[in-house]
Each structure stands twice: as C-alpha cells, then as structure tokens.
Amino acid sequence: MTPRNPQLNWHGELIHLLSIEGLPREIVTHILDTAAQFVSVGDREVKKVPLLRGKSVFNLFFENSTRTRTTFEIAATRLSADVINLDIGRSSTAKGESLLDTIANLSAMAADLFVVRHGESGAPYLIAQHVAPHVHVVNAGDGRHAHPTQALLDMYTIRHYKRDFSRLTVAIVGDVLHSRVARSDIHALTTLGCPEVRVVGPKTLVPPDLAAMGVRVCHSLEEGLRDCDVVIMLRLQNERMSGALLPSSQEYFKSYGLTPEKLALARPDAIVMHPGPINRGVEIDSAVADGDRSVILPQVTFGIAVRMAVMGIVAGNEA
Amino acid sequence: MTPRNPQLNWHGELIHLLSIEGLPREIVTHILDTAAQFVSVGDREVKKVPLLRGKSVFNLFFENSTRTRTTFEIAATRLSADVINLDIGRSSTAKGESLLDTIANLSAMAADLFVVRHGESGAPYLIAQHVAPHVHVVNAGDGRHAHPTQALLDMYTIRHYKRDFSRLTVAIVGDVLHSRVARSDIHALTTLGCPEVRVVGPKTLVPPDLAAMGVRVCHSLEEGLRDCDVVIMLRLQNERMSGALLPSSQEYFKSYGLTPEKLALARPDAIVMHPGPINRGVEIDSAVADGDRSVILPQVTFGIAVRMAVMGIVAGNEA
Amino acid sequence: MTPRNPQLNWHGELIHLLSIEGLPREIVTHILDTAAQFVSVGDREVKKVPLLRGKSVFNLFFENSTRTRTTFEIAATRLSADVINLDIGRSSTAKGESLLDTIANLSAMAADLFVVRHGESGAPYLIAQHVAPHVHVVNAGDGRHAHPTQALLDMYTIRHYKRDFSRLTVAIVGDVLHSRVARSDIHALTTLGCPEVRVVGPKTLVPPDLAAMGVRVCHSLEEGLRDCDVVIMLRLQNERMSGALLPSSQEYFKSYGLTPEKLALARPDAIVMHPGPINRGVEIDSAVADGDRSVILPQVTFGIAVRMAVMGIVAGNEA
Numbered sequence: 001m002t003p004r005n006p007q008l009n010w011h012g013e014l015i016h017l018l019s020i021e022g023l024p025r026e027i028v029t030h031i032l033d034t035a036a037q038f039v040s041v042g043d044r045e046v047k048k049v050p051l052l053r054g055k056s057v058f059n060l061f062f063e064n065s066t067r068t069r070t071t072f073e074i075a076a077t078r079l080s081a082d083v084i085n086l087d088i089g090r091s092s093t094a095k096g097e098s099l100l101d102t103i104a105n106l107s108a109m110a111a112d113l114f115v116v117r118h119g120e121s122g123a124p125y126l127i128a129q130h131v132a133p134h135v136h137v138v139n140a141g142d143g144r145h146a147h148p149t150q151a152l153l154d155m156y157t158i159r160h161y162k163r164d165f166s167r168l169t170v171a172i173v174g175d176v177l178h179s180r181v182a183r184s185d186i187h188a189l190t191t192l193g194c195p196e197v198r199v200v201g202p203k204t205l206v207p208p209d210l211a212a213m214g215v216r217v218c219h220s221l222e223e224g225l226r227d228c229d230v231v232i233m234l235r236l237q238n239e240r241m242s243g244a245l246l247p248s249s250q251e252y253f254k255s256y257g258l259t260p261e262k263l264a265l266a267r268p269d270a271i272v273m274h275p276g277p278i279n280r281g282v283e284i285d286s287a288v289a290d291g292d293r294s295v296i297l298p299q300v301t302f303g304i305a306v307r308m309a310v311m312g313i314v315a316g317n318e319a
Numbered sequence: 320m321t322p323r324n325p326q327l328n329w330h331g332e333l334i335h336l337l338s339i340e341g342l343p344r345e346i347v348t349h350i351l352d353t354a355a356q357f358v359s360v361g362d363r364e365v366k367k368v369p370l371l372r373g374k375s376v377f378n379l380f381f382e383n384s385t386r387t388r389t390t391f392e393i394a395a396t397r398l399s400a401d402v403i404n405l406d407i408g409r410s411s412t413a414k415g416e417s418l419l420d421t422i423a424n425l426s427a428m429a430a431d432l433f434v435v436r437h438g439e440s441g442a443p444y445l446i447a448q449h450v451a452p453h454v455h456v457v458n459a460g461d462g463r464h465a466h467p468t469q470a471l472l473d474m475y476t477i478r479h480y481k482r483d484f485s486r487l488t489v490a491i492v493g494d495v496l497h498s499r500v501a502r503s504d505i506h507a508l509t510t511l512g513c514p515e516v517r518v519v520g521p522k523t524l525v526p527p528d529l530a531a532m533g534v535r536v537c538h539s540l541e542e543g544l545r546d547c548d549v550v551i552m553l554r555l556q557n558e559r560m561s562g563a564l565l566p567s568s569q570e571y572f573k574s575y576g577l578t579p580e581k582l583a584l585a586r587p588d589a590i591v592m593h594p595g596p597i598n599r600g601v602e603i604d605s606a607v608a609d610g611d612r613s614v615i616l617p618q619v620t621f622g623i624a625v626r627m628a629v630m631g632i633v634a635g636n637e638a
Numbered sequence: 639m640t641p642r643n644p645q646l647n648w649h650g651e652l653i654h655l656l657s658i659e660g661l662p663r664e665i666v667t668h669i670l671d672t673a674a675q676f677v678s679v680g681d682r683e684v685k686k687v688p689l690l691r692g693k694s695v696f697n698l699f700f701e702n703s704t705r706t707r708t709t710f711e712i713a714a715t716r717l718s719a720d721v722i723n724l725d726i727g728r729s730s731t732a733k734g735e736s737l738l739d740t741i742a743n744l745s746a747m748a749a750d751l752f753v754v755r756h757g758e759s760g761a762p763y764l765i766a767q768h769v770a771p772h773v774h775v776v777n778a779g780d781g782r783h784a785h786p787t788q789a790l791l792d793m794y795t796i797r798h799y800k801r802d803f804s805r806l807t808v809a810i811v812g813d814v815l816h817s818r819v820a821r822s823d824i825h826a827l828t829t830l831g832c833p834e835v836r837v838v839g840p841k842t843l844v845p846p847d848l849a850a851m852g853v854r855v856c857h858s859l860e861e862g863l864r865d866c867d868v869v870i871m872l873r874l875q876n877e878r879m880s881g882a883l884l885p886s887s888q889e890y891f892k893s894y895g896l897t898p899e900k901l902a903l904a905r906p907d908a909i910v911m912h913p914g915p916i917n918r919g920v921e922i923d924s925a926v927a928d929g930d931r932s933v934i935l936p937q938v939t940f941g942i943a944v945r946m947a948v949m950g951i952v953a954g955n956e957a
Contacts, residue, residue, distance in 0.1 A: 042428075042429035043429070044373070045373065046372050046373030047373045047374070047375065047429060048372075048373045048401075066405060066407075067424065070403055070405065070425075070428070071428060073403060074375060074401075074403065074428055074429075077375075077401045077403075078401075276416075276420075276424060277416040277420060277421075277424070278416070278420065280417070280420075297423055297424070297426075297427040298427070300424050300427035300428060301427045301428070301429065303428075304428055304429065
C-alpha cells in the first residue's frame with residue numbers, strides 16, 4: 001500500500017496539511033471535530049492547553065500576510081508552543097540562499113512545524129518532501145493553488161450554522177479563477193458531500209471550464225444566489241480592479257456586489273461568509289457585511305480553533 | 320448614574336486607559352499604588368507574576384515606536400500574558416481595511432487587551448467604543464492628544480522622590496503645544512493636587528492660551544525654573560527644529576536648553592525628568608542628563624511597573 | 639590581581655562573551671562541555687529547560703541577520719527566557735539617540751542579557767563596559783572583528799567529529815581578510831592547541847601578513863587542503879565578488895571553490911564546514927555541500943546548544 005498522498009503517513013494519518021484535494025472525508029471531519037473542542041479555549045480565563053509545550057513552530061511567510069500569520073501565531077501560542085516569526089524578505093533567502101537550504105537550516109535548529117505562506121503554487125509540497133520525519137508542514141496559502149486552513153474554517157462555520165452538508169446549496173462569488181480560497185472551498189465542499197456548489201462571477205473571472213471541477217458556473221449573481229443556503233464572497237484583489245479583467249470597482253459592485261436586495265434571493269436563513277479583509281462597497285455592501293446574516297467574524301473565531309486542531313493533529317503523528 | 324467616562328464601568332472601575340483627563344484621583348492613586356508592588360518584580364530572580372497568564376495582549380502600533388512598544392511588551396510578558404506585535408503598516412490596513420474592521424477581526428481572535436499607538440487623536444476612544452465587553456484598550460499615545468501611561472510613570476517618579484504633590488512646583492519645558500506628554504502630565508498633576516504647574520518655552524511652542532489649562536505660562540526658562548521642585552524636559556521633535564517655528568537647534572539650546580547653570584535656579588533638591596529619547600545639546604546638556612539630579616533612567620524602570628499596573632487593573636474589571 | 643579581560647569577573651568567571659581572543663582554554667572547554675549537555679534538549683518531547691525562566695534577553699541586531707538572530711531566539715526560548723527582538727533600524731537610534739543611551743534605557747527596563755550584532759568592530763565591548771553589573775553581553779558578530787559563538791560552535795563540531803585538537807590540521811578557505819568568523823576560529827583553534835591552522839585564498843583576501851596570527855598562509859587550494867582533517871569554507875560576500883578584489887565568481891570557483899576532486903587531497907575522513915548561508919557553485923560545489931563529508935547542518939544544530947551554553951553560563955555569574 002503506497003501512500004501516494006504526501007499529507008498522510010503509512011497509517012493514513014495526517015502529517016502535513018498541504019491541500020484539501022485528496023484528503024479523505026474522515027480526516028476533514030476529524031479536524032472539524034477536534035476544532036470543536038478548541039473553540040471553548042478562547043473563552044477560558046487561561047486560554048491555553050499544553051498540547052505543543054516545548055515545540056518550535058516557525059512561521060515562514062515568504063508572502064506577507066499579517067492577518068493570517070497572526071492567526072497561526074495565536075493558535076500555536078494557545079497550544080503552548082514557542083513561535084518564531086521569520087521575516088523571510090529580509091533573511092538569507094534575500095542573500096540568494098535557496099528555499100530548500102533555508103528549510104534544511106531551520107530544520108537543523110530542531111523545528112517541529114513549519115507554517116508556510118508562499119507566492120508560488122506547490123512550495124509547501126516541495127518543503128514537505130524534504131523535511132526530516134519529525135517535521136510537519138502546514139500550508140498557509142500557496143500561489144493560486146490552495147489555502148486549506150481557510151477552507152477548513154469555512155467548513156467549520158457552515159457546519160456550525162447548517163449542521164449537515166448533504167442538502168446544501170453553496171454559492172462562491174467573485175474572482176474564482178485567481179482564488180486559492182475558492183479552489184480549496186470547492187474541494188472541501190465536494191469532499192463533505194455538498195450536492196450543489198455554484199461559482200458566480202463575470203466570464204473573465206469565472207471561465208466556463210471551471211465546470212470541470214464539478215461546480216455550476218453562473219455569470220449572473222441573481223441566478224447564483226437563488227435559493228442558496230450559504231454565500232461565500234471572495235475578496236476582489238486591487239490588482240484585478242485596475243487591470244484589464246474588470247471595467248471598474250463601481251461596475252463590479254453593480255453586477256456582483258452583495259446587497260440586501262440581492263441577498264433576498266437566497267433562502268431566508270442563508271448565511272454570508274467572506275475570508276476577509278472585506279472591501280466595503282466593492283464586493284459587499286456594508287448593510288450585508290454588518291447584517292444579521294453575516295458570519296464573517298465568527299469565521300475568524302473558528303479559524304483560531306481550526307488552526308489549533310490542524311497543528312495539534314499533524315504534530316501528534318509521526319511520518 | 321450614567322458613566323459618561325468611557326474609561327470606567329458602572330461601578331466606577333477602570334476598564335480602559337484612554338486619557339488622564341477625567342480620571343478620578345482615587346483611580347490615579349490606585350494605579351500608582353499597584354505599580355509600587357510591581358517595581359520589585361524587576362529585581363526578582365524570576366521576573367514574572369501570573370496575573371495575565373493565558374491572556375492575549377495585542378500591540379497595535381499604527382505609528383512606529385520601538386521603545387514604547389518594547390516597554391509594553393516587557394510589562395505584558397512579566398504579567399505572563401501572550402503578546403502579539405502587529406506591524407500595522409504592513410497589514411490589512413494597508414490593503415484599505417478600516418480601523419474598525421481591523422479591530423473587529425482581532426477581537427474575534429479572542430483578544431483581551433489592545434495597546435494602541437495611533438497618529439490621530441482619539442483613535443483609542445473610537446476603538447474602545449466598538450470592542451466587545453471583555454476587551455480592554457490602553458492608549459500608548461494618540462496624535463497630540465494624550466499619552467496617559469507616560470504621565471502615570473512621571474507621577475510615579477515624582478511621588479517616589481517627592482512623596483507629596485500638595486506643595487510642589489513643576490516646570491514643563493519645551494514644545495508644550497505639540498506634546499501629548501505635556502497635556503497628559505498637566506492633567507495628572509492637576510488631578511493629584513499639584514498647586515503650581517508652569518509651562519515654559521518660546522511663544523511659537525507655548526502660546527499664551529495654554530493658561531486656560533490652569534497652568535502658568537513662562538517664556539523665559541529662568542523664570543520657569545526658579546524655585547521649582549521638578550523639571551520635566553520635553554523632547555524637541557526634529558521636524559520642529561528644521562521648521563518655521565524655531566530658528567535653529569543651537570538657538571533653541573541657548574534659550575531653553577537645560578544646563579547646570581540654569582538648573583541652579585531651581586531648588587537644590589529639584590529632580591530632572593525627560594520622556595526620552597533625549598537630544599543631547601538640544602533640549603538638555605549632557606552634564607544635566609547624566610548628573611545626580613537626573614531621574615531619567617529611573618523613569619524607564621518605573622514605566623515598566625506602571626504599565627504592568629495599568630494592564631493588570633483594566634484586565635481585571637468587566638465592562 | 640586585576641582582571642584585564644572585560645569578559646571575566648574577579649573570580650575569572652565568564653560574565654560577557656565578546657571575543658575568543660583572551661579567553662582561557664578552561665573557559666572555552668567549559669562552554670563546549672556545557673553545550674554537550676544541551677544538545678539532547680533539541681530531541682526531547684518538551685524542548686525546554688528552566689535555567690533562564692523569567693529572565694529578559696534582548697536581541698539587539700544593529701546589523702540585520704535573521705538567521706543568527708533566530709538561533710539566539712531559539713536558544714533563549716529553550717532556556718525559558720523571555721526574548722525581546724529589537725528592530726534597531728526603526729528604533730530611537732534612528733532618531734539620533736546614541737548607542738549608549740539606547741543601552742542605558744534598555745538596561746533600565748531590567749534586561750538580563752543583550753545579544754548584540756553590530757556593523758562596527760568593538761561595539762559589544764563598548765556596551766559591556768557601560769552596563770550595570772547584573773547585565774550580560776554576548777557578541778553575535780561585530781564588524782570584521784569577532785563572531786565568538788560561531789567559533790565556539792565550530793569548535794564543538796570539530797571536537798564532536800575529531801575528539802582531540804592536538805594532532806589536527808585545519809584549513810580555513812576564502813575571504814579570511816574580511817571574515818570575523820575566520821579571526822575567531824583562528825583564536826579558538828590556537829587556544830585549544832590545534833598545531834596547524836592554514837588560511838587559504840588569493841593574495842587580495844589572504845595577505846601574507848596574516849602569518850602573524852600564527853597560521854600558515856597558502857595561496858593554492860591544493861597546497862592548503864593536502865592531508866588536512868578539517869576544511870572550514872568561508873562565505874564569499876557578494877560585495878567582494880563584484881568588487882576589484884576578485885575577477886568573477888566563476889574565476890573564484892575555478893581556483894578556490896571546493897569540489898569533490900579538490901577535497902580528495904584532504905585526509906579520507908576530513909570534514910567540511912561552512913558558517914552558512916552557502917553560495918553553491920561559488921565557494922562550494924553542491925556535491926560537497928550535500929555530500930557525506932559535509933557537517934554543515936550538524937553545525938546548525940550544535941549552534942543552538944552552544945548558544946544555550948553561553949547564555950546559561952554568563953547569566954549565572956555576577957560581575
């Protein structure tokens with residue numbers, strides 16, 4: 001039995017989290033179940049558990065993201081780990097050292113877990129292939145490829161509010177083409193048995209061949225939202241707005257921005273999600289972002305628990 | 320009984336420290352008394368108390384100040400809190416996210432305490448109005464408005480050396496107009512019953528209407544220093560020196576720089592204070608800064624204890 | 639008995655680590671013996687010892703070096719110390735504050751240990767002369783002068799693989815002239831009784847007067863490597879490569895780059911060391927760097943233990 005999936009060991013246990021694609025449903029469910037136990041840690045007087053005490057977690061952010069780095073730092077700290085933040089832009093990598101030499105050096109410092117954000121798709125895989133057996137890798141976003149912890153916290157949020165995936169209709173709205181969040185969410189929803197996933201946006205950002213991922217492509221927001229249970233809004237990157245792919249942010253908002261009127265097409269109990277940071281008045285109206293259907297801030301809270309669960313699980317399994 | 324003061328809860332307890340203005344004298348005294356208990360922690364073999372164990376303190380420095388941030392980081396660490404330093408200039412705020420969205424997101428990560436330095440006056444008030452009841456805000460300097468922990472450590476230092484405020488003459492020398500330290504010190508001295516506060520400097524930096532704050536305005540350093548017990552020198556900002564408000568730093572030093580000769584006009588046991596970092600030869604002569612009347616370094620030591628006291632007190636009170 | 643050496647107290651105990659030059663052999667050996675006890679900490683489930691619990695370690699990197707700073711941060715964390723990283727480039731020093739004022743202020747915050755990297759030779763000595771008796775200084779590299787913890791980890795590595803220094807031939811290859819690592823290694827090898835130290839490189843980087851340090855100067859790599867037991871390759875700084883001192887990196891590699899063929903001239907059990915980060919194809923061939931004679935990654939692992947030993951020893955001795 002060859003473990004083709006580099007995320008799993010010979011016993012089928014999770015040793016790295018690189019992508020949702022290829023993860024067995026039981027593992028996704030196990031992460032969500034474990035996260036449920038950690039959600040309450042944030043409400044305690046002493047917000048810590050000793051699970052990773054004395055372990056060294058390295059935050060390797062080759063691409064800057066203060067927010068995501070902070071969530072991992074908090075999650076690791078609440079597991080009692082020691083966290084080292086590496087400002088990679090200023091480190092030896094800038095002196096011409098290769099990615100693998102940097103990793104080999106940090107591993108030799110007795111690292112236990114690397115949290116990796118990288119601008120190039122696949123970088124966390126490359127790292128996972130080269131680390132020593134006692135070292136674990138968690139992908140915190142690589143290129144346009146994957147953002148698995150975001151997808152897991154999205155699944156946690158959906159499960160929290162909707163209980164069951166088997167009858168849900170979920171719409172993912174915006175720049176699906178360039179979004180690692182969208183890709184990971186689609187894989188996660190499919191894995192968990194969600195029967196209908198819609199991707200919604202203009203043809204430049206939601207090309208017809210996305211249908212090959214098993215989703216329904218909608219170029220009209222009205223069509224995409226009708227009777228859906230969950231709306232996942234994507235952040236419109238600034239570089240797209242000023243580029244050739246879109247006319248202007250006002251035009252975009254007119255067609256694809258989520259307003260209370262548009263949201264009325266969804267089910268009355270539909271929830272609205274967003275990975276943040278939100279662009280008010282571009283992809284989402286403030287009345288929706290701050291409204292009673294928005295679960296954007298609970299997503300952030302659940303995100304800490306989900307990252308605690310992922311780090312706790314991988315660090316507990318030997319390669 | 321409506322608590323108009325956003326710093327206090329319905330029981331009149333401190334829940335945020337935003338400004339000295341409006342703080343009851345008992346609360347100022349309570350902070351100083353609590354700090355006195357923490358001063359000895361710095362001399363211990365293990366410099367820690369478990370008061371904030373498992374709490375998350377976020378250093379939100381929208382305006383860079385390594386020194387002040389470091390004092391809060393040390394204070395929080397000695398209270399056993401977990402400290403997250405946010406490099407705001409590089410974070411989502413730079414991506415166009417609003418201040419309140421940033422705060423809402425960080426609060427959702429189960430933050431307990433925000434230490435906020437911001438270039439705009441009032442930003443910590445705005446934040447305090449929008450955080451959840453379990454979250455506390457400490458102002459680490461906002462615009463030209465207030466720097467309450469600096470004023471509290473100044474009061475601690477004065478009380479340490481002079482015991483009683485009721486007979487003191489205190490001179491604050493320099494750019495009083497633009498100084499949040501001066502404003503906070505004036506409020507603190509008035510609150511603690513100091514009978515004479517003098518503000519000393521050229522008319523461009525100490526305009527006559529400052530007298531409305533209940534202080535005596537002096538445009539001559541000699542007049543300002545005569546028979547005073549405490550001299551608080553302010554840092555002359557570089558941008559003022561090269562601007563239209565002042566002729567040159569040499570000229571300034573000639574008129575308002577504190578030399579041993581000028582200091583001889585004060586009482587023989589007068590102490591000299593400065594919030595740091597000092598500009599030697601601009602606002603203060605090295606012979607004074609390093610002399611036996613200088614308490615500039617004890618101010619730094621007391622500053623850690625005062626910040627421990629503030630964080631410990633606010634975190635212990637529910638909104 | 640006057641303790642001329644500022645690194646030692648009146649009992650001859652180590653209170654600062656500033657330079658290998660002038661350190662008694664027993665102290666060097668004591669550091670290596672202590673490090674041996676810490677090497678196993680990196681393999682433990684909980685990688686921590688409580689030796690510096692509650693102590694405040696300040697990383698003062700006036701010259702940026704993410705890698706070296708990280709090794710000290712990990713070492714201090716594994717000793718249970720609280721670590722404060724100071725981004726000096728952005729701090730008050732940039733506002734014109736003097737080095738000694740910065741140090742005096744940080745000392746007043748009840749610092750226990752300063753780890754100092756500075757571009758100017760001698761800066762850590764200057765700091766050590768001015769700190770309070772309870773504060774300790776460790777030099778993490780100053781100008782072209784010294785890098786004592788690198789030399790100590792190099793000695794640890796050599797002792798680990800070769801046991802005894804008394805019969806060894808060690809070749810140090812590259813830009814010896816500008817290298818603080820080379821200077822510190824030469825002093826350490828001499829102190830430990832190594833009978834033959836060779837320095838190898840072109841005349842521009844290895845001038846003949848280096849012989850005054852008690853080493854053998856070789857301008858041919860073949861001559862330098864013949865029958866040696868240990869090869870220490872130095873990193874070729876980019877600024878040298880583009881400068882007048884060297885023709886080109888290709889030319890340099892042809893004459894002084896370490897290839898398997900060149901290494902065959904050394905003893906069959908010779909080890910290859912490098913302080914990192916390596917320039918593959920400039921000073922060292924990948925086949926050597928990744929080969930079975932390379933101990934470059936063990937150096938990194940031992941470096942953590944050696945830094946733990948140094949910090950633990952100095953912090954335990956009073957001035």
